[in-house]
Amino acid sequence: MATDVSTLHHAPAKQRRGWLEWITTVDHKKIGIMYAVTAFLFFVIGGLEALLIRLQLGTPQNTLLTPEAYNQVFTMHGTTMVFMAIMPVNAGFMNYFVPLMIGAGDMAYPRMNAMSYWLLLFGGIVMYSSFVFGGGAPDAGWFAYAPLTSTTYSVTRGMDYWVLGLQLLGVSSLAGSVNIIVTIIRLRAPGMRFNRMPLFVWMSFVTSFLLIFALPSITVGITLLFFDRNFGTNFFLPAAGGDPLLWQHLFWFFGHPEVYIMILPAFGVVSEMLPVFSRKPIFGYEFVAYSGVAIGVLGFTVWAHHMFATNLGVIADTFFAAASMLISVPTGVKIFNWLATLWRGELRFKTPMLFSLGFIAMFVIGGISGVSLAAAPFDLQVTDSYFVVAHFHYVLFGGAVFALFGASYYWFPKITGKMMSERIGKWHFWILMLGFNLTFFPQHMLGLQGMPRRVWTYQQNQGWDFYNLLSTIGAFCIALGTLVFIVNFIISLRKGAPAGNDPWDAATLEWATTSPPPAHNFDVEYIVHSRRPLWDNKYSGEGRGMTINYDFHPHLPPPSFAPIIFSFGLFVLAYGMLNLASAPLIGIPLILVALAIAFVGMNRWVGEIAQDPVL
Amino acid sequence: MPNRSPAKALLRPTATLLLGSVVLAACGQKTPQTTLNPASESTRAIYNLSELLFWLGVVVFLIVQTWLIVSIIKYRQKDSSQIPTQIHGNTKVEIAWTIVPAIIAIVIFVFTFDTIRKIEFMPDEAAGNTLNVKVIGHQWWWEFQYPDIKDASGKPLVTANELWIPSGSYIDVKMTSVDVIHDFWIPGLAGKRDVMPNRESGLWFKADDVADGSPAVFWGQCAEYCGGQHAYMKMRVVVASPADFQKWSSEQSQVAVNTTLPESFTKNCIGCHVVRGTNAAGITGPDLTHFGGRMTIAAGTTDNTREHLYAWLDDPDAVKRGNIMTTAIKADTLTEAEITELVDYLESLNPGTSVKGQQ
Numbered sequence: 001m002a003t004d005v006s007t008l009h010h011a012p013a014k015q016r017r018g019w020l021e022w023i024t025t026v027d028h029k030k031i032g033i034m035y036a037v038t039a040f041l042f043f044v045i046g047g048l049e050a051l052l053i054r055l056q057l058g059t060p061q062n063t064l065l066t067p068e069a070y071n072q073v074f075t076m077h078g079t080t081m082v083f084m085a086i087m088p089v090n091a092g093f094m095n096y097f098v099p100l101m102i103g104a105g106d107m108a109y110p111r112m113n114a115m116s117y118w119l120l121l122f123g124g125i126v127m128y129s130s131f132v133f134g135g136g137a138p139d140a141g142w143f144a145y146a147p148l149t150s151t152t153y154s155v156t157r158g159m160d161y162w163v164l165g166l167q168l169l170g171v172s173s174l175a176g177s178v179n180i181i182v183t184i185i186r187l188r189a190p191g192m193r194f195n196r197m198p199l200f201v202w203m204s205f206v207t208s209f210l211l212i213f214a215l216p217s218i219t220v221g222i223t224l225l226f227f228d229r230n231f232g233t234n235f236f237l238p239a240a241g242g243d244p245l246l247w248q249h250l251f252w253f254f255g256h257p258e259v260y261i262m263i264l265p266a267f268g269v270v271s272e273m274l275p276v277f278s279r280k281p282i283f284g285y286e287f288v289a290y291s292g293v294a295i296g297v298l299g300f301t302v303w304a305h306h307m308f309a310t311n312l313g314v315i316a317d318t319f320f321a322a323a324s325m326l327i328s329v330p331t332g333v334k335i336f337n338w339l340a341t342l343w344r345g346e347l348r349f350k351t352p353m354l355f356s357l358g359f360i361a362m363f364v365i366g367g368i369s370g371v372s373l374a375a376a377p378f379d380l381q382v383t384d385s386y387f388v389v390a391h392f393h394y395v396l397f398g399g400a401v402f403a404l405f406g407a408s409y410y411w412f413p414k415i416t417g418k419m420m421s422e423r424i425g426k427w428h429f430w431i432l433m434l435g436f437n438l439t440f441f442p443q444h445m446l447g448l449q450g451m452p453r454r455v456w457t458y459q460q461n462q463g464w465d466f467y468n469l470l471s472t473i474g475a476f477c478i479a480l481g482t483l484v485f486i487v488n489f490i491i492s493l494r495k496g497a498p499a500g501n502d503p504w505d506a507a508t509l510e511w512a513t514t515s516p517p518p519a520h521n522f523d524v525e526y527i528v529h530s531r532r533p534l535w536d537n538k539y540s541g542e543g544r545g546m547t548i549n550y551d552f553h554p555h556l557p558p559p560s561f562a563p564i565i566f567s568f569g570l571f572v573l574a575y576g577m578l579n580l581a582s583a584p585l586i587g588i589p590l591i592l593v594a595l596a597i598a599f600v601g602m603n604r605w606v607g608e609i610a611q612d613p614v615l
Numbered sequence: 616m617p618n619r620s621p622a623k624a625l626l627r628p629t630a631t632l633l634l635g636s637v638v639l640a641a642c643g644q645k646t647p648q649t650t651l652n653p654a655s656e657s658t659r660a661i662y663n664l665s666e667l668l669f670w671l672g673v674v675v676f677l678i679v680q681t682w683l684i685v686s687i688i689k690y691r692q693k694d695s696s697q698i699p700t701q702i703h704g705n706t707k708v709e710i711a712w713t714i715v716p717a718i719i720a721i722v723i724f725v726f727t728f729d730t731i732r733k734i735e736f737m738p739d740e741a742a743g744n745t746l747n748v749k750v751i752g753h754q755w756w757w758e759f760q761y762p763d764i765k766d767a768s769g770k771p772l773v774t775a776n777e778l779w780i781p782s783g784s785y786i787d788v789k790m791t792s793v794d795v796i797h798d799f800w801i802p803g804l805a806g807k808r809d810v811m812p813n814r815e816s817g818l819w820f821k822a823d824d825v826a827d828g829s830p831a832v833f834w835g836q837c838a839e840y841c842g843g844q845h846a847y848m849k850m851r852v853v854v855a856s857p858a859d860f861q862k863w864s865s866e867q868s869q870v871a872v873n874t875t876l877p878e879s880f881t882k883n884c885i886g887c888h889v890v891r892g893t894n895a896a897g898i899t900g901p902d903l904t905h906f907g908g909r910m911t912i913a914a915g916t917t918d919n920t921r922e923h924l925y926a927w928l929d930d931p932d933a934v935k936r937g938n939i940m941t942t943a944i945k946a947d948t949l950t951e952a953e954i955t956e957l958v959d960y961l962e963s964l965n966p967g968t969s970v971k972g973q974q
Contacts, residue, residue: 342690
């Protein structure tokens with residue numbers, strides 16, 4: 001293999017040991033692992049909340065949960081899965097693999113990368129600490145419609161925790177996006193032109209732009225909400241002339257692109273796995289890449305399709321219906337290209353491939369129901385019903401989660417150097433497939449039969465008992481599948497077969513280094529000549545895909561405490577802000593302490609950069 | 616494609632099974648709140664659109680899944696040493712499968728626009744055959760006002776949680792909320808419309824004809840999450856023949872059939888409830904003037920029977936946790952004798968035209 005080169009120049013970065021090694025790391029791979037593990041923990045917490053929801057709804061007029069408890073649980077389930085599970089798992093994979101796939105040694109801003117991770121963790125902690133300190137968790141749903149979020153109707157401090165948690169998560173995502181964009185623009189290996197980048201890199205690039213354009217809208221929204229709740233303003237309060245509908249526009253201008261923020265990385269990862277396990281290149285590379293861009297751009301023109309029921313008027317309904325239907329075109333193009341990639345291939349049904357195929361099969365169902373929801377009159381019947389719940393779970397679970405589980409099997413060998421068990425992996429896939437459909441397919445029926453979403457219970461005489469019971473059984477099946485994954489993960493981590501550099505006979509640069517890769521990723525610099533540098537070197541002839549520059553001096557920044565100190569400052573600042581209006585004697589000192597901590601972090605940060613101006 | 620037939624043989628029973636289960640489930644159980652049984656011009660228009668969406672969806676589903684399954688069967692790896700032909704793409708094919716979804720999207724859009732037109736614009740023939748209804752959303756119950764129908768004192772007729780309308784008339788609904796955003800949804804008669812605190816929203820519908828003496832009951836429910844008891848913000852809509860509606864509305868616009876308030880009512884209830892013809896004039900809670908004839912208690916939480924009413928007055932929080940009446944009536948507020956007195960009184964407030972007890 002081309003990578004087995006021993007005449008190398010390493011940058012001997014000072015490394016710390018044990019847990020300090022993780023706290024101070026600025027290595028994109030370690031940060032990626034921390035992202036993924038943290039996100040998976042939140043996925044499990046969000047999943048347990050889902051089980052509570054399904055237990056409560058398994059039988060009519062169930063009293064397992066009170067309405068207040070149920071409303072907190074479903075709000076936290078949505079918030080957790082969107083902001084603390086799917087988004088950061090995506091961020092984790094991007095962190096780990098974008099630099100590797102473009103042949104870079106690290107992210108453009110390694111310290112800011114660490115900060116992004118710590119703000120994710122701290123944001124999640126702020127949000128969940130509402131259970132303990134807030135008198136109750138947020139309870140207004142993940143899209144938090146005003147004026148239900150006002151202190152009149154949401155009497156606990158939960159929504160304040162929600163706002164500040166989201167602020168930290170927002171800073172995390174924004175910094176992460178800037179980092180990904182700059183990394184992709186600046187750090188591609190020589191010869192890695194844009195139209196040679198792996199599609200996962202393409203989709204990471206598009207997703208990061210979406211985040212940068214979408215996040216400001218919700219940031220403004222939650223800031224105004226925080227002022228309404230704490231400082232007596234009336235942005236969303238109708239009694240004083242504020243407008244609840246303003247919140248909906250601010251939220252959905254973020255909220256709809258957010259859907260693509262969650263699903264585009266999944267598209268990217270599937271576009272990596274399908275070709276590898278079909279032993280063919282992706283069919284229509286340009287079309288797959290540019291349709292992702294098209295989806296991203298169109299995604300900003302459709303937000304009000306979430307608001308058809310608000311009486312927007314015929315002209316607005318027509319425009320947003322048309323724009324939403326238009327998105328089916330680039331999405332259809334992607335699906336057809338994936339299918340064409342399989343055509344005349346030599347398909348190997350390894351676990352990542354099973355999840356990729358499952359992704360196509362399930363995502364299509366979510367896409368079909370999605371187009372039907374764009375038809376405004378039909379939407380008026382099924383919006384805010386269980387039909388919508390079924391629809392977005394087919395997109396986000398059948399789509400994103402399936403793809404991300406596939407990605408876990410695909411990249412686990414690279415990250416750990418060990419293979420995951422194929423046998424257990426197949427069990428995982430089939431149990432999840434069964435459980436997923438059992439849970440969510442019946443919910444289409446429930447919606448059509450008039451069951452609204454977000455109801456804490458329902459009556460026996462509605463005719464909804466059977467499908468709800470099926471759905472609850474399915475949810476436990478999903479839980480079992482996830483448990484199988486955890487077992488597989490632990491067993492494989494301990495006893496997995498050695499992976500080698502390139503266990504799947506793949507095409508992209510992350511497989512052209514050791515598993516796991518060294519701190520500096522590559523011992524040599526690759527000069528890229530094709531879209532599939534590794535594949536073409538293997539099958540078209542050495543040097544056809546890439547050539548090697550041995551005169552290469554990787555340079556890595558040393559570990560740093562600055563990111564975690566700075567992030568911890570912002571974390572304390574959140575609690576200061578929480579107390580500013582209600583208990584200024586606690587709030588103001590806390591804010592001062594927080595700013596001091598952040599300043600210490602920033603000061604170290606700037607000092608380190610001054611010592612090491614290259615990074 | 617030589618291997619087409621086995622895949623087809625696999626798919627056809629699957630599709631039949633799938634569709635069969637949909638149909639079976641729709642018929643097997645009574646679903647009073649279903650969208651699949653439209654009974655107005657607008658819901659029928661929506662239903663027709665959804666049928667188109669469903670069948671186009673089935674076609675797309677079958678194409679993609681067939682393609683997927685055929686690929687899986689046909690191109691399973693036979694020889695691990697073999698490298699398949701490296702096909703990078705084909706621009707003609709790409710253009711084709713860009714145009715095909717675009718055409719499908721345009722077809723859907725045309726029918727969507729047509730349906731929007733049908734359900735949003737009230738036809739000209741509605742003039743002179745329109746009943747105005749005002750819906751007011753409260754956490755967690757519905758107030759209905761009839762601006763065109765005045766009671767004896769000249770005020771619009773008011774009722775709660777049970778909306779009567781005449782069949783064959785255009786019902787012009789205007790809505791507002793006194794607190795958070797709610798959503799007015801009667802799946803059999805009209806699609807959803809948000810009920811907002813700072814602006815008036817509206818919709819119209821025209822229910823199919825019913826015969827004299829056999830009113831049709833439709834179930835509806837708040838469809839925008841509105842806090843604690845969102846689940847129990849329900850309503851019944853009774854579609855009556857014009858003659859029956861006339862009878863009902865003339866009864867409803869009278870004062871209560873029994874205007875002698877029991878002492879416990881005066882002591883506990885008049886601050887929040889209206890009983891026309893008495894000094895009960897509170898407006899926080901539902902108008903109770905003709906409560907005895909209504910189908911349900913507490914916005915569809917339970918059927919209106921003496922036993923349920925007793926339980927409700929005994930401990931409203933146990934029946935519908937968190938509702939606003941619990942601020943006044945706790946589990947030990949009323950004695951047994953007082954509750955019985957209140958049940959007797961409230962159940963007596965039935966002017967006659969009622970579908971109470973009917974499902």
